[in-house]
Amino acid sequence: MLLEIAHLNVRYEKAVLINDLSLHVDEGELVSLVGPNGAGKSTTLRAISGLVAWEREIKRRSAGGEIVLEGTVTFDGERIDQIPAHEIVRRGLVLCPERRRPFREMTVLENLMAGAYLLRDRQKCRGTLDKVYYLFPLLQQRSRQIAGTLSGGEQQMLAIGRAFMSDPKLLCIDEPSTGLAPLIRREVFDKISEISRLGITILLVEQEVGVVFQMAHRNYVLSSGKIIAEGTGQQLLADEVLRKTYLGL
Amino acid sequence: MNILITGLITGSMLALLAIGFSLIFGVARIVNIAHTAFYMVAAYCIYYLSVRVGLNPLLSMLTAVAAVTVLGLLVYKFLIDPIREHEGAVLIATIALAMVFQEVTLRLFTGDYRTVDFLITGFFTVGGVKVFYQQLLTFGVVLVTLGAVWFLLMKTRLGLAIRSMAEDREVANLMGMNESRLAMITLGISVALAGLTGAVLAPLTVLNPYMWMEPLIIMMAVVVLGGLGSIKGSFVAAFILGFTEALVVFLVPKGAFLKGSVALTIMILVLLIRPEGLFGVSFEEER
Ligand SMILES: Nc1ncnc2c1ncn2[C@@H]1O[C@H](COP(=O)(O)OP(=O)(O)O)[C@@H](O)[C@H]1O
Numbered sequence: 458m459l460l461e462i463a464h465l466n467v468r469y470e471k472a473v474l475i476n477d478l479s480l481h482v483d484e485g486e487l488v489s490l491v492g493p494n495g496a497g498k499s500t501t502l503r504a505i506s507g508l509v510a511w512e513r514e515i516k517r518r519s520a521g522g523e524i525v526l527e528g529t530v531t532f533d534g535e536r537i538d539q540i541p542a543h544e545i546v547r548r549g550l551v552l553c554p555e556r557r558r559p560f561r562e563m564t565v566l567e568n569l570m571a572g573a574y575l576l577r578d579r580q581k582c583r584g585t586l587d588k589v590y591y592l593f594p595l596l597q598q599r600s601r602q603i604a605g606t607l608s609g610g611e612q613q614m615l616a617i618g619r620a621f622m623s624d625p626k627l628l629c630i631d632e633p634s635t636g637l638a639p640l641i642r643r644e645v646f647d648k649i650s651e652i653s654r655l656g657i658t659i660l661l662v663e664q665e666v667g668v669v670f671q672m673a674h675r676n677y678v679l680s681s682g683k684i685i686a687e688g689t690g691q692q693l694l695a696d697e698v699l700r701k702t703y704l705g706l
Numbered sequence: 707m708n709i710l711i712t713g714l715i716t717g718s719m720l721a722l723l724a725i726g727f728s729l730i731f732g733v734a735r736i737v738n739i740a741h742t743a744f745y746m747v748a749a750y751c752i753y754y755l756s757v758r759v760g761l762n763p764l765l766s767m768l769t770a771v772a773a774v775t776v777l778g779l780l781v782y783k784f785l786i787d788p789i790r791e792h793e794g795a796v797l798i799a800t801i802a803l804a805m806v807f808q809e810v811t812l813r814l815f816t817g818d819y820r821t822v823d824f825l826i827t828g829f830f831t832v833g834g835v836k837v838f839y840q841q842l843l844t845f846g847v848v849l850v851t852l853g854a855v856w857f858l859l860m861k862t863r864l865g866l867a868i869r870s871m872a873e874d875r876e877v878a879n880l881m882g883m884n885e886s887r888l889a890m891i892t893l894g895i896s897v898a899l900a901g902l903t904g905a906v907l908a909p910l911t912v913l914n915p916y917m918w919m920e921p922l923i924i925m926m927a928v929v930v931l932g933g934l935g936s937i938k939g940s941f942v943a944a945f946i947l948g949f950t951e952a953l954v955v956f957l958v959p960k961g962a963f964l965k966g967s968v969a970l971t972i973m974i975l976v977l978l979i980r981p982e983g984l985f986g987v988s989f990e991e992e993r
C-alpha cells in the first residue's frame with residue numbers, strides 16, 4: 458500500500474468534517490473519491506497533505522477556533538500525520554489544490570519552477586520539465602505568459618503540471634474539471650489518465666461521477682464526512698439506492 | 707534640476723525602505739512599524755562608530771548594517787515570531803519596539819542633532835546647481851542595491867520562494883517551501899535594507915532620535931499607493947512620492963514641513979478611491 462488512512466477525524470469547532478474515515482491507495486492505482494458538495498473530499502486531501510495541521514497551528518497561534526485532527530496516515534511505509542506540509546511533499550505526496558490556485562502574478566515557467574522547488578538536481582529538474590512540456594505542449598508555448606492571464610482550462614493544466622514538477626509518487630488532484638467547458642474537461646481527464654499510465658499513483662477528487670468511474674480502478678463515495686461505499690465503477694453503479702441518492706444519476 | 711536630484715535620491719531611498727517593508731508584509735503578513743526605526747538605529751551606529759570610535763567610515767557602515775540585521779533577527783526570533791499569526795499583537799509589538807529604539811537612542815546620544823561626515827567631499831555644478839559627490843554616491847549605492855534586490859527576487863530560487871510565499875502561502879507550503887525559515891530570511895533582508903538606507907543616508911542628513919517618524923509616514927504612503935505587498939508598486943510609488951515631495955518643498959516657500967501632510971493626503975485619497983493601490987491585488991480570501 459502506498460497510502461493508508463486509518464480512522465481519520467477532522468473537526469472544526471463543533472462541526473464534524475471527517476468522521477472515522479479509512480481508505481487506502483495501492484501503488485500504480487488511480488483511485489477516485491467522489492461525493493456531493495461539502496462531503497469532506499477536499500478536507501480529506503488537505504488532511505493528508507498536512508494543510509489541516511498547518512491551519513490548526515495558525516489558529517492556535519492566533520487564538521482562533523479549535524481544529525481537531527486525529528487518526529493515522531501512512532505513506533510509503535512511514536507515518537506522515539505528524540510532519541509539516543512542506544516535508545510531506547518531499548516524500549512524494551503532492552496535492553494539486555482545489556480551484557487550481559496558480560501563482561497568478563508569475564509566468565507559467567516560474568509556476569512550474571516553484572513546483573520543482575525541492576528538486577535541487579538540475580538534471581532531474583530539466584528532465585521533469587521536459588515531461589511536463591511533453592504532456593502539456595501548451596505550457597511550453599505559453600511559458601513566458603503571466604499565469605493570471607491564462608484561461609480556466611489552461612490554468613488547470615498549469616496546476617497539474619506544477620504539481621507534477623514536485624516529482625510525486627502519489628498525486629492528489631482536487632476537482633480539476635469544476636468550472637470548465639465540457640470539451641476542456643474531457644482534455645483534463647485525458648491528461649490525468651495519461652499521467653496515470655506513466656506509472657504515477659493518483660487520488661482523484663471529483664464531482665463528475667460518470668467519467669471518473671470509467672477511468673478509476675477503484676472509487677470511494679463520501680457523504681457527510683463518512684465513506685459510504687467503495688468499489689469499481691460498475692459495482693457502484695449497480696447499486697440503485699446509491700446511484701439515486703448520492704451519485705445523482 | 708534640484709528637484710530632479712532630490713526627487714531621484716528621495717525616491718530611490720523610499721523605494722528601498724518600502725520594498726523592505728512590503729517584502730516582510732507579503733511573506734509573513736508582518737506590518738513592521740519599527741521598520742524605519744531600524745534605519746535610525748543604523749544611522750546612529752555609523753555616527754557612533756565613525757565619530758566617537760573613529761573607525762573608517764566605510765567599515766562603520768558595513769558594521770552598522772550587519773549589526774542592525776542581527777538586531778532585527780533577534781527581535782524577530784524572540785518578540786515577533788511567537789505572536790506572528792496575531793496581526794494586532796504584531797502591530798502593537800512593533801510600535802512598542804520603535805518607541806524603545808527611540809528612547810534608548812535618546813538616552814545614549816541625547817536629543818541633540820548629530821552629523822556624519824561625507825565619505826567623499828566635493829561637488830560639481832550642473833545647470834547652476836551644486837551636486838555633491840556624496841549625493842551621487844548615495845544614489846549609486848541605492849540603485850545598485852535596488853538592482854540586487856530585483857535580481858534576488860526575480861532570478862534566484864530563494865526569490866521565487868519569497869514571491870510564492872507572498873502570493874499564496876498555502877500553495878507555497880504545498881511546494882515544500884518552509885514558511886518560518888523564509889519569514890526569517892525575508893526579515894533579515896528587509897531589516898538589512900532598512901539598515902543600508904540608514905547607512906547611505908546618514909552623511910546627507912542630520913540625525914536625531916525622532917528621525918524614523920517622517921520616513922515611516924511617507925513609506926506607508928508609498929506602500930498604500932503602490933499596493934500593499936506589491937514590489938513593483940512600491941518601486942513606482944516611491945518615485946512618484948519622492949518627486950511630489952521634492953516639488954512641494956521647491957514650489958511652496960519654506961514648504962519642508964508639508965512633506966508629511968502631502969504623503970498623508972495621498973495615502974488617504976488612495977484609500978478612498980482605490981484601496982488596492984496602483985498594482986495591488988484586491989484582497990482575496992486565502993480559502
Ligand atoms: N475552514 C473551514 N471551517 C469550517 N468549516 C469548513 C471549513 N472548510 C470546509 N468546511 C466545511 O466542511 C465541510 C466539508 O468541506 P469540503 O471538504 O470542502 O467538502 P467538499 O470538498 O467535499 O466539497 C463543508 O460543510 C464545509 O462547509
Ligand SMILES: [Mg+2]
Nearest residue numbers: 498499555632
Ligand atoms: Mg472540495
